[in-house]
Amino acid sequence: MRPSTSLAQGLPKVYGRALFKQDYPQGTLKVLLRFNGFPTDGVPQARAVHIHQYGDLSQGCESTGGHYNPWCTPPQPPWRLGNFEPQEGKINAMIESVATLFGGLSVIGRAVVVHEKLDDLGRGGDAGTCCMETQAGGSDVALLAFSSPRQWNMHQKQYNRELRRN
Ligand SMILES: [Cu+2]
Numbered sequence: 001m002r003p004s005t006s007l008a009q010g011l012p013k014v015y016g017r018a019l020f021k022q023d024y025p026q027g028t029l030k031v032l033l034r035f036n037g038f039p040t041d042g043v044p045q046a047r048a049v050h051i052h053q054y055g056d057l058s059q060g061c062e063s064t065g066g067h068y069n070p071w072c073t074p075p076q077p078p079w080r081l082g083n084f085e086p087q088e089g090k091i092n093a094m095i096e097s098v099a100t101l102f103g104g105l106s107v108i109g110r111a112v113v114v115h116e117k118l119d120d121l122g123r124g125g126d127a128g129t130c131c132m133e134t135q136a137g138g139s140d141v142a143l144l145a146f147s148s149p150r151q152w153n154m155h156q157k158q159y160n161r162e163l164r165r166n
Helices: 060-064 127-132 149-165
Strands: 015-021 029-036 047-052 080-084 090-097 111-115 139-143
Touching (some): 015 139, 015 149, 029 080, 029 149, 060 111, 060 139, 080 090, 090 149
Antiparallel strands (some): 015 029, 047 080, 047 111, 111 139
């Protein structure tokens, strides 16, 4: 994860990793989010983390397109990874997702976006173009690519260590 190139001045720059693990096509997809660089002063702002359609980071959030939504009316859209509130400038979270790393609907090659604000779960209108709307003000982007199990194992250990500390 690195700051979007179209990030407005004065917005926090977020770094870190979004790691996805799914052992077989019907298996549960686990997502490990480890980000830092959020403001540590004031009330923490929850952030929406989404999967966007294109893994094109050339123009930051803008070139990642809308939300990756391969199904028309899913009960739980796979692009919505959730809202996360930073603690002491960090997000350290493990979730399960209905997205998949297998087959034609795989999210590999797409983008993970950390938005400046939280996702109001559709109450604010069509979130499909959130890069172009108010949430777009600040976002940080990452490309979903294959990696060896080393990354997952290392970050899972760090995740567990931080959980124990809090
Ligand atoms: Cu989004």
